[in-house]
Amino acid sequence: MHNYLCDIALKGLKGKKRSSTYLFLVCFLSVAFAVVNVSITGSLNKTREELRYDTYGEWDAAVYSPEPLSVSKDEHIQGWGTAQVYGKLLDGGETVLTGIGTLDESLLAIGRLAVQSGKFPTEDNEIAIEADILSDLGYDYELGQTLTLRILNREEEVVDRKYTLCGVLREYTDLWSTGTEKVTLAGACVTADAAKEIGEVCSYQYFLSAEGEEGYPLYKELKGSYAHVVENTAANGQIAEEEYHYFNLVLILFTTLVAVIVIYSIQIKEQTRSIRLFRIIGVTKKQLSQIIFYETMLILLPAAAGGVAVGSLATWGLLRVLMEESTGDFYIAIPAVLIAGILMLWFGAVFGTRFLIFHYALRGRLSAHQHFDAIGNFFRADRRQRKQKRLGLLLLSSASVSAVLFCYGESLAPIYIDDTWSQTNSYTIAQESPNHFITDKYIDNIKRLPGIEKVVAWRILSGTLEFPDMEKNPFSALLTEHLYGARPWSDTEDIYGESISEGGPEGLWCYIYGVAEDNWDQFFQYVDEEIDREKFRNGESVLLYIPYNEETGVELGGKLYQEFGVEPGDVITAVNYGRGELSEDGSGQIWTEDGVKTYEPYEELTAVSRAEAEVAGIITADLWRASYLTISSTNYYSVIASDAFAKRLTETDRDGIELGDGSWSNQEYGYTLASVYTGMDAEYLSTDYLMAKSAADNHLNFDNYRERNTAYRQEAIQSLLHIWICGICIFLILMLIQLNIETLRGLTQKRSFALLQVIGMSRRQLRVQLAAKGLLMSVYSCLLGHLGYALYFVIKHIGTYRRLVEEFEYTDSFIHLLKLQFNDYLTVGWSLPIHLVFCAFGMACVFLLFFCPQNRVLKENIRESLS
Secondary structure (H helix, E strand, O other): HHHHHHHHHHHHHHHOOOHHHHHHHHHHHHHHHHHHHHHHHHHHHHHHHHHHHHHHOOOEEEEEEEOOOOOOOOOEEEEEEEEEEEEEEEEEOOEEEEEEEEEOOOHHHHHOOOOEEEOOOOOEEEEEEEEEHHHHHHOOOOOOOOEEEEEEEEOOEEEEEEEEEEEOOOOOOOOOOOOOOOOOOOEEOOHHHHHHOOOOOOOEEEEEEEOOOHHHHHHHHHOOOOOOOOOOOOOOOOOHHHHHHHHHHHHHHHHHHHHHHHHHHHHHHHHHHHHHHHHHHHOOOOHHHHHHHHHHHHHHHHHHHHHHHHHHHHHHHHHHHHHHHHOOOOOOOOOOHHHHHHHHHHHHHHHHHHHHHHHHHHHHOOOOOOOOHHHHHHHHHHHHHHHHHHHHHHHHHHHHHHHHHHHHHHHHHHHHHHHHHOOOOOOOEEOOOOOOOOOOOHHHHOOOOOEEEEEEEEEEEEEEEEEHHHHHHHHHHHHHHOOOOOOHHHHOOOOOEEEOOOOOOOOEEEEEEOOOHHHHHHHHOOOOOOOOHHHHHHOOEEEEOOEEEOOOOEOOOOOOEOOOOOOOOOOOEEEEEEEEOOOOOOOOOEEEEEEEEEEEEEEEEEEOOOOEEOOOOEOOOOOOOOOOOOOOOOOOOOEOOHHHHHHHHHOOOOOOOOOOOOOOOOOOEEEEEEEEEEEEOOOOHHEEEEEHHHHHHOOEEEOHHHHHHHHHHHHHHHHHHHHHHHHHHHHHHHHHHHHHHEEEEEEEHHHHHHHHHHHEEEEEHHHHHHHHHHHHHHHHHHHHHHHHHHHHHHHHHHHHHHHHHHOOOOOOHHHHHHHHHHHHHHOOOOHHHHHHHHHHHHHHHHHHHHHHHHHHOOOHHHHHOOO
């Protein structure tokens, strides 16, 4: 009997082939995209988690103490590692660079500490140091070299120690969160016996890991017992790390359930009529329920099996692409239990909807002598069902708009972070001595290294500026009195270490920046005038830097200045000064590359060279925080020029004059400072090591920030991938499901369209009516989409507010927090025009999906529809 009923169900599906096909596609697509989305989301979550642990360590809380403690006895602690800092490494002066001490094996594991090259110290004369600290100390990364270090011990005594470099530590001290505690971590690691030779322990540092999700309770408990406790908020406990995951899951479940309910509700009239027909011919309720079960399973089982198979295949392909394109390790984590749970809910929603329709159909009377009031009730119920279907479709459409808004709004912060750190230089190269410049040849060589994207180099000179009637301008006159603006002469000393002039020479002092040609456009973008590049290249024209607010001007000394005495087209003169010169009759001696020579210092800074040029434009924007440019906003009247102009200021009528920057006149021209920017493909051995070695070989100072910058960028890129991949998957599933639903809906309305045309309504009028309904649907979807995203925004920050109150004793109101978060959106680049573009995209998709399938039905023959 059961096989007979199954055959009836199968024949019924074949009889309504088109609607069954669309129903199958909706179910198939919902399963396939749910599998893809959950799998990709799980893998991205795992990758982000492992990246955070690699960057910030797996510890939950840290306790810092000058004396040893027994914190490891706490029952909530699963593991711990210990660092003992015995002193502080100093540079050539009194600046503390990092701590020096020991790291135990447990800390290496729980903190995921590693060496970029070499090994951790095993002998008492060995040391492992972070790469950026080696650069600050003036060493390259060559293993086996001897390092002479100055160490400040617990007794505030400076001791000198020599070690052999055995390893280069992966950077962690600048990345690990130390909260409000200003604690020096051990960026230099030695053996226990070698550390004891430095002196007594300055700081005991315990890094503790709790069981499961007990990180914050452990932190609270420790904070009540010890004075200096910090929580590892960067790696653990941040609500923002998981909120995208929950948003995706909610949308997946919501989409799956609503889509299934809507797709079956669209066919409710047909299904009700079919069920009542079966009852009229004598089919029992039990037999009907079995037919519905078989009919549903004949669609669901192939859809579920095919969806899982295709979803798994698509997941495999996407994961392969992500693994190949990822700049770091990529982890695969597919939550099979979650997928099984979604499938169970999916089956439950389908069967629940089918049997609700079944029970609704059974409420009607089955004889042919139905009462007229029952017919009225039927039509009222039919209208109610149409409203429910429209509401379901509206919810699906609004969810798709919410997905679009989510992708835009949540991606702003990661894009801003990535953009900020990509425009932060990875390396800084500077003169080690006045006679060792950064040459064009050296810049060309480092540009060829793997991962190097951009090099911004310039020569910085100082001198005075002259322009017509400058003494009549109040602003320039004020600066000439040395009250404000550039004061490059303030630290100028003669060869005996004494100040040349306490007040500095008379004149309007300024800085002159000789910029490499590759970097001119970074400055040209800030002026309105068209720059003649040939004149600028030859040093015949320059730019002036006078940062001010164009509406108000510059406020100095309690006065507001809006006139600066110089305009584009004026001619300015820059004057360079000398400290002294080589002379056989000199009263002193000075060391040069050619040995010791007699030298005669000037009594005061003396003008030795001049260069004239036309002002091609004036930069009024503040370049202190501009990308690639860091010129102080108080350096008024700075001259931005080409190498040719700056070189003229270093040329004098004779050789051997010591210029204000310590270089000699008429020597080979070069740059004093270069900022180097890298991409995500830069690595330690291929980039850091070679950069440090080339700087050392050319007697240049080298600072390395690449590891820190890369860690922040990787975190932002992972967040961005998470947002966009999951958002796009959800958007696609919504669009495809809506396409099939609207197509199926169009089939059910085919007879209605035909009847409307029969009574005199033209196809054009019907299309206009459909377009109006589609436009109304898209507008309502946009409004509800904003409401959905706003609801997510509020719920997200309820958790943030609770955490701030509990963990950081936040005292402001929740409304104040929401205002701050909204201001953050503006800070990271929210733009109304771009927001409207995303809204228009979402609305256009909703409109086309509503209009096109039903417009297609209008093109069919009316008689066929009525037959």
